[in-house]
Amino acid sequence: MTITLIADAPVDVDTEGFLTNSEQWNEQIAEAIAKANGIAELTDRHWLVVRFMRDRYLTTGSAPSIRSLGKESGVPVKELYQLFPKGPAKLAAKIGGIPKPKGCI
Amino acid sequence: MSRKQIVILGGGTGGTMVANRLRRRFDLDAAEIHVVDRDDRHVYQPGLLFVPFGLAHVEEIVRPRRRQLRSGVVFHENEVAEARIARDEVLLEDGTVLPYDALVVASGVRLQPEETEGMTGPGWNERVFTFYDAEGADALHGALERFDGGRLVVNIADMPIKCPVAPIEFAFLADWYLRERGVRARSEVVLATPLDGCFTKPIASEHLTYLLGEKEIELVTEFSAGEIDGVNGKLVSYDGREVDFDLLVTVPVHSGAAYVERSPGLGDALGFVPTDKHTLQTPAKANVFALGDATDLPTSKAGSVTHFEAEVLTENIARYFADEELEAGYDGHANCFIETGFHKALLIDFNYETEPLPGHFPTPIGLPLLRESRLNHLGKLLFQPIYWHVLLPGRDLPGLGSAMPTAGKKRTLSTPAQGARR
Numbered sequence: 001m002t003i004t005l006i007a008d009a010p011v012d013v014d015t016e017g018f019l020t021n022s023e024q025w026n027e028q029i030a031e032a033i034a035k036a037n038g039i040a041e042l043t044d045r046h047w048l049v050v051r052f053m054r055d056r057y058l059t060t061g062s063a064p065s066i067r068s069l070g071k072e073s074g075v076p077v078k079e080l081y082q083l084f085p086k087g088p089a090k091l092a093a094k095i096g097g098i099p100k101p102k103g104c105i
Numbered sequence: 106m107s108r109k110q111i112v113i114l115g116g117g118t119g120g121t122m123v124a125n126r127l128r129r130r131f132d133l134d135a136a137e138i139h140v141v142d143r144d145d146r147h148v149y150q151p152g153l154l155f156v157p158f159g160l161a162h163v164e165e166i167v168r169p170r171r172r173q174l175r176s177g178v179v180f181h182e183n184e185v186a187e188a189r190i191a192r193d194e195v196l197l198e199d200g201t202v203l204p205y206d207a208l209v210v211a212s213g214v215r216l217q218p219e220e221t222e223g224m225t226g227p228g229w230n231e232r233v234f235t236f237y238d239a240e241g242a243d244a245l246h247g248a249l250e251r252f253d254g255g256r257l258v259v260n261i262a263d264m265p266i267k268c269p270v271a272p273i274e275f276a277f278l279a280d281w282y283l284r285e286r287g288v289r290a291r292s293e294v295v296l297a298t299p300l301d302g303c304f305t306k307p308i309a310s311e312h313l314t315y316l317l318g319e320k321e322i323e324l325v326t327e328f329s330a331g332e333i334d335g336v337n338g339k340l341v342s343y344d345g346r347e348v349d350f351d352l353l354v355t356v357p358v359h360s361g362a363a364y365v366e367r368s369p370g371l372g373d374a375l376g377f378v379p380t381d382k383h384t385l386q387t388p389a390k391a392n393v394f395a396l397g398d399a400t401d402l403p404t405s406k407a408g409s410v411t412h413f414e415a416e417v418l419t420e421n422i423a424r425y426f427a428d429e430e431l432e433a434g435y436d437g438h439a440n441c442f443i444e445t446g447f448h449k450a451l452l453i454d455f456n457y458e459t460e461p462l463p464g465h466f467p468t469p470i471g472l473p474l475l476r477e478s479r480l481n482h483l484g485k486l487l488f489q490p491i492y493w494h495v496l497l498p499g500r501d502l503p504g505l506g507s508a509m510p511t512a513g514k515k516r517t518l519s520t521p522a523q524g525a526r527r
Contacts, residue, residue, distance in 0.1 A: 066329065067263055067358070068374045078331065081343040087327060102403065 007032040011097075018093065018100045022058065025097025033095045038085065042095070046083055049075055053089070054096035063093050063101040109136040109426055112195050112205040114185055115362075116142035116170040118150075118408050118497070119397030120211035122415035125499035128175040130423060138177070139203055141195070143184045145170050148239055149489055150267070150408065154274055154444065156242035157249050157354075158282050163239045166489075173497045185212070185364040188371055190390050207422050210371070210378050210387070210395040212362035214267060214406065220358040221262050221330055228335020233353045236275065237267065248352060249282065254291035255351030257283075260340055261298045262330045262358045264305075265377075267398055267406045270453075272296065272356055273303055273313055274444045279354075280320045281446030297325040297340065297348050305405075309453050309461040312475050316445060330355075359406075361399055377401040382457065383433035385418045392425065394418055402437070404457060409440040412496055413507040419499075438509040440466075442485035450481035456509040465513035467505065474514065 003010050004017075007028035012020045017033070019025055030050060034042050042050070052073040057063045066089045070077035080088035089101050111127060113120045124140050131138075152166030171180040184198040194204045216237055218224045224233065234245040259276050266272075276296045283289040296303060296317065302310035303317060303324055317324050331343035333353065340348040360366075361376025370389050372378050380387050380400040387393045396418050397411035404410050417434040424431050437457030442450045452472050453461035463475040472481055495502055 064374075065264070071374045078343060081329075081331070085344055 014100065016094075016100060019097040020099060022054070022098050025054075029097060030095045033097075037091055037094065039083075039091075039095075043083075045075060045079070046092075046095075049073055049080065049083060049088070049092050050096040053092045054098055057093070057096070057098040063089065063098055065089060065101070108134060109206045110204055111136055111138045111207050111209065111422065112203045113138070113140045113209040113211055114188065114195065114364075115211035115213055115397075115399065116140045116174070116180065117147065117211065117213050117397070119213075119399075119411040119415060120209065121147070121170070121173045121497050122412060122499050123209055123211060123396065123418055124178045125173075125175045125497065126415060126419040127422065128177050129499060130419060133177050137179070139179045139181060139205075140170075140174060141181045141183060141185055141197065141203070142170055143182070145180075145182055146239075147173055149492055151485075151492075152489065153236055153239065153242045154271055154278070156239070157234075157236050157245040157275075158278055159246060159250070163243050167239065168493070173493070175498070185362070186367070187364060188368040188393075190368065190370055190393055193392065206392060207425060208393045209418065209422070210365070210393065210399050211397050211411075212365070213398040214359040215362055215376070216357045217360050218355070218357035220360075221333060221355075223333040223335060224262070224355065224357065226333070226335055228333075228338075231335070232338065232351065233333060233335045233355060235355050235357055237271075237356055245354065249279075252283075252288070252292075252352055254288045256293045256295060256338075256349055257352045257354065258295045258297060258340060258348055258350035259354045259356075260296075260328070260330055260348075261300075261356045263299055265406055266356050266359050268408075268441070269305055269405055270313075270441050270443045272298070272354075273317070275354060276317065276322050277320060277446045278444055280322060293323065294321070295323040295325060295348065295350075297328040297330070299327065299329045301326050306453075306455060306460040308463075309455075309475060312451070313443070316451075316477070320446070359398075365399070373401055382437065383417075383435050384421055384431040385414055385435060386421065386425075386431060394422060404437040405439045405441070407439055407441060408492070410438070413438045415499070416501075416507045434507060436508055438507060440505075442481055442488070444482065444485060445477050448482050449477040449479055450485050451475060451477050452481045452484065454509060454514075459509065459511075459514070462514040462516065464515040467510040467513060469513045471513055 011024040084091040147170040149166040152161045155161035186196040186198045188195050230244045236242040259272050283292050303313050304310040329343045332341040338350045365372035365376045378395040380395045396414040398406040421431045440454045444450045454466050455461040465471040
């Protein structure tokens with residue numbers, strides 16, 4: 001684990017750049033992570049997904065998979081991939097300041 | 106203690122083991138035990154892997170469910186309409202109401218090929234198959250016999266799936282099968298997975314990736330199947346990548362049983378049942394327990410997991426009835442043979458905390474872990490009679506308890522031969 005500066009704030013991150021302490025997160029950090037990962041601007045649809053992921057993590061202790069995200073967030077899976085190219089669940093988790101989703105076993 | 110009513114939903118691996126263990130634990134006048142399943146076909150699911158290659162036939166791996174249950178267990182061949190957990194009763198589709206003191210959800214998963222665009226469209230069961238059910242495995246057998254070279258693609262539509270090693274085993278066996286038939290030189294074998302490696306656990310994934318490379322099986326990672334075009338033989342990911350195929354072997358999306366979604370407060374958005382990872386009690390209600398593929402637990406959906414859980418769950422139902430504290434006894438233990446073709450197999454053994462490690466199982470003298478051997482292949486073959494005659498009846502297998510053994514495991518990381526590291 002290392003400490004890095006994102007949007008002028010020192011935050012703890014893992015080797016892949018996921019925040020390991022979700023309390024250090026704020027919206028400026030989210031925008032900075034998004035930019036660094038190829039999303040120039042976070043739209044309302046992005047925020048809807050990011051906040052859904054974050055709320056779910058903070059209330060249940062784990063982030064939803066892409067499929068449950070598609071079923072529960074109101075944003076269909078196809079659109080999730082347009083919003084967050086490559087890996088929607090991973091990227092939305094990173095922007096939302098929560099640990100990397102464990103995926104499935 | 107008045108006579109307790111126990112209702113078990115599902116007569117597969119978990120439901121049968123729990124019913125038989127409970128039946129031995131409680132006298133007939135202490136508990137009435139009901140098992141509900143919509144059909145009377147108990148499939149030995151590890152056998153499905155062998156059907157497409159002609160190494161097993163469907164009739165050899167299917168037996169009547171009711172015959173696996175001890176006398177004194179009541180079997181209902183019926184669909185569950187709804188579990189009414191607020192009222193401690195289950196409604197069946199024929200209108201029967203089963204009240205209970207304890208409910209066990211053991212209804213496994215449901216395959217949902219229709220959730221992936223195009224999967225069940227033109228080409229389904231012609232050049233697009235699954236071996237995850239008996240009918241599909243049988244149909245795929247015919248297609249493999251006719252396969253005369255080309256691109257054979259194995260794809261996992263989405264996680265979670267039952268037995269996450271099965272698609273890898275399928276690719277290994279396909280390599281072997283095509284070589285035996287002399288068509289391997291004009292064939293490509295591809296494994297496309299949504300994971301970032303071929304398996305979920307890093308050390309085992311590294312060993313398996315090395316084996317895939319040795320067998321010239323192409324691995325495509327982080328591939329989330331969005332659409333299947335069975336006419337033109339194209340598998341398209343959500344992010345627009347295409348994988349061409351002549352024959353597609355797919356593992357469809359999995360959800361929990363349909364009634365779980367119809368039962369308020371029981372399941373999550375995908376129909377899996379949130380369950381305490383150590384006690385197997387559900388947060389839905391204190392008298393509702395779950396095991397096996399039906400749960401949302403962070404371990405593999407596999408028969409070995411279900412078997413280890415069955416021990417803990419039986420104990421906890423007894424403790425629940427006796428008003429005692431539940432045993433937080435399940436440690437996530439899973440144990441899988443991985444067929445690698447050419448009469449060899451590999452064995453992995455792990456739990457919530459410990460990923461599959463090399464060494465030997467269950468003690469320093471035993472089956473080799475994470476290494477191909479003929480002994481492991483024999484172990485896999487021997488497993489079917491053990492399943493029907495020892496595990497389902499709920500007998501204990503010496504040396505194979507619920508908790509993961511550590512005696513034979515090597516804790517230092519070993520590096521497989523060259524080529525495995527990225």
